Amino acid sequence: MGKSKLWMIGVGAALTLAACADEEAETPTPEEAEPETVASPEPRAQKFMDLWQAGEYDTLYDEFLTERTKSAFGEEIFIDWQEELDEQLSLSERDIDWQLGEEPWLKNEPADIPLTIAMESVVGEIEFAKTLSFVYEETEEGAEGEWFAEWDPSFILPNLSKNDNVFVQVSETERGEIVDRNGKVVAGNTDAYEIGVVPGNFDRDDYTERLAELLDMSAADIDAELDKPWVEPHHYVPLGTVGPDRETLNRLFAIPGTKRTKVTMRDYPYGESLAHLTGYIAPITAEQLEERSGQGYGQGDVIGREGLEEIFETELRGKRGGKILIEKTAQNETITAIDNSTAAGDTIKLTIDADLQRKVYREMDDAPGTAAAVDPYTGETHVLVSSPAYDPNDFIPGIKQSRFQQLVDDPGQPFFNRSAATYPPSYVMQPVTAAVAMKQGTLDPAEGIDIDGETWQKYASWNDFRITRPNPGVKNPIDLEKALIHSDSIYFAIQATNMPDDSFLTGLSEFGFGTALDYPVPLSASQISESGAFGSEGQLASSASGESQVRLNILHTASMYGTFLADGEMKKPILISDTEEESLKQELFNAEQAELIRTALVEAGEEDGHELVGKTAVLKSDKGNMGWFAGYDPKVGNLSVAVMMEDEEDAAAIAEALFSDD
Structure with missing residues (x-):
């Protein structure tokens, strides 16, 4: 009985304790304090990103870093080192993609912002991910707090730490080629040799003159290189670059103390004939460095300076690569922070026939002029020549100042691209006027007009202004065929003035006057007049035969x-x-009208004494007689040609060479 009682007491005690516990659990306790929320860090984060992208490190340091970050790194790391690395690695165009998390923003918890940092560098694009933490700090007692960034050097480059050293290894890429329609290289790469000397092994008294002659330098140029402060007797001093000319190389290496290093050099096999199209490459200028900031260019790089080399610089240059190495001083090891592969530049294939282009250029014999040949059914340009020209190879690896000045002073203006300019066309304009008038319905090709005398004016109000024709003895009546054969300016003036309202102006605009061609190489637009309109009916009448202010691009x-x-x-x-x-334009005139003009142009060619179909013109001036030809070869019929020679009358002879088999 005693044991049972004790058991019961124990149970009672347990129940009593449980009841007390329930009572305590039901007793209300003071509420825990809610976490204190603060304003969103987004405005501060946005300002931080903007200043970071702009490289405003001073402002970031003064206004946006936590005190702990400032204490850990100081201005020397955050400002000076970042600026040094920006310059050393050509870091630019920093693009920061970031996204803020969800509210609430708590006073005692950091706001972590995932980032993707992308930027251009000397080894190409760099991209890496990081998380930037913003911490809410009170700026002074009693004042409202603000968000500040926790930063370290790994936001400059991945795995970068304080006291590390940064090195770069740039891997150059091969520049893309420019080739013609048949795949022949017109701007390419060839093996060459950088030539230099070791001063301690080189007898300057005996060999400087000979070396200068072989390198196309002056003795003073060589002395200047060898006398630079950094040069020591055992140093290798680069002096110049020569192509793979075995005879020249053998003569160079016969000079004691010379050394060579194999390099790649730009080469223009067609020289002057394609110069205004290909352009050339040359060392980048300070101005170009600034213009192309953020594109990975540095001092000593080469860049397209004229023509297609400049226009397609990005495509031809390719993708530069290389490594950015970090020497980790604390771990006594070197790691690779960035490793970018290279990619060769693109090949730019032209519609130009390089052999035909060179043939036409040589036929011009350095006389000032320009020529073009296009396929009328596809629009492909087979020839676009400007004469005279320079040799792009003179700029590789660098043009001598004396040679450059010689080109600048040349009265033929070899740097002037005549194919991009416009010129007065005279009678070459007449078939275009005829086409516009036929389209308008005001010109009946079979209807003859009686024209008497050498000059004509429509109204006496024209005063002393009159249209003069070159062949007044042609028998009346004058129809379209006779007018084109004999370049009858009066006939075309009459047709132009017979068109109602502004229809002649509108018709010429349909042919492309006043609008620059959409073409990779910039070309001046052909013009009706300087204002783009006719100032008087007399001007309209004379423009019908390419006089007054009419100008044509070749x-x-x-x-x-x-x-x-x-x-x-x-x-x-x-x-x-x-x-x-x-x-560009369809139905400028119909097939029947085209046949009428072709028939007349056949007769015009025969009248001029050549086998080509087309129009010639000679414009007399104080500087000489400018010669024009525009037309085609009836035996071929797949190229439409135009030639303008500034002081040579027989432009047709140049065009004939274009179609000959020689």
Whole structure:
């Protein structure tokens, strides 16, 4: 009985304790304090990112870093080192993609912001991910707090720490080639040799003059290089670059103390004939460095300076690569922070026939002029020549100042791209005027007009202004065929003034006057007049035969004459081979009208004494007689040609060379 009682007491005690515990659990306790929320860090984060992208490190340091960050790194690391690395690695165009998390923002918890940092560098694009933490700190007692960033050097480069050293290994890429329609290289790369000497092994008294002659330098140039402060007797001093000319190389290496290093050099096999199209490459200038900031260029790099080398610089240059190495002083090891592969530049294929281009250029014999040949059915440019020209190879590896000055002083202006300019066309304009008038319905090709005398004016109000024709003895009546054969300016003036309102102006605009061609190489637009309109009816009348202020671009001229072959369709001129064909204008006139003009141009060619179909013109001036030809070869019929020679009358002879088999 005693044991049972004790058990019961124990149970009672347990129940009593449980009851007490329930009572305590039910007793309310003071509420825990809610976490204190603060304003969103987004405005501060946005300002931080903007200043970071702009490289405003001073402001970031003064206004946006936590005190702990400042204490750990100081201005020397955050400001000075970042600026040094920006310059050393050409870091620029920093792009920061970031996203803020969800509210609430708590006073005692950091706001972590995931970042993706992308920027250009001397070894190409760098991209890496980081998390930037913003901490809420009170700026002074009693004042409202603000968000500040926790920063370390790994936000400059991955794995970068204080006291590390940074090195760069740049891997150059091969510049892309420019080739013609047949795959022949017009701007490419060839093996060459950098030539230098070791001063301690080089007898300056005996060999400087000989070395200077072989390197196309002056003795003073060589002395200047060897006398630079850094040069020691055992140092290698680079002096110049020569191509793979075995005879020259053998003569160079016969000089004691010379050394060579194999390099790649730009080469222009077609020289002057394609110079205004290819352009050339040369060392980058300070101005170009500034213009291309953020694109990975540095001092000593080469860049396209003219022509297609400049226009397609990005494509030809390719993708530069290399490594950024970090020497970890604390761990006594070197790691690779960035490793970018290279990619060769693109090949730019032209529609130009390089052999034909060179043939035409040589036929011009350095006389000032320009020529173009286009396929009227596709728009492809086979020839676009400017004469005289310079040799792009003179700029590789660097043009001598004396040679450059010689080119600048040349009265033929070899740097002037005549194919991009415009010139007064005279009678070459007449078939275009005829086409516009026929389209308007005001010119009946079979209807003859009686024209008497050498000069004409429509109204006496023209005062002393009169239209003069070159062949007043042609028998009346004068129809379109006779007018084109004999370049009858009066006939075309009458046709132009017979068109109602502004229809002649509108018709010429349809042919492309006043609009620059959409073409990789910038070309001046052909013009009706300086104002783009006719100031008087007399000006309109004289413009019908290419007088007054009418100016034609050579490629545009070839394209317009191509419409006579293509039955009134004008194709967009193409220079790059993979460009899609495009019709600029259709139905400028109909097939029947095209045949009428072709027939007349056949007779005009025969009248001028050559086998080509087209128009010639000679413009007399104090500087000489400017000669024009525009037309095509009836035996071939796949190229429309225009030639302008500034002081040579027989432009047709240049065009004939274009079609000959020689």
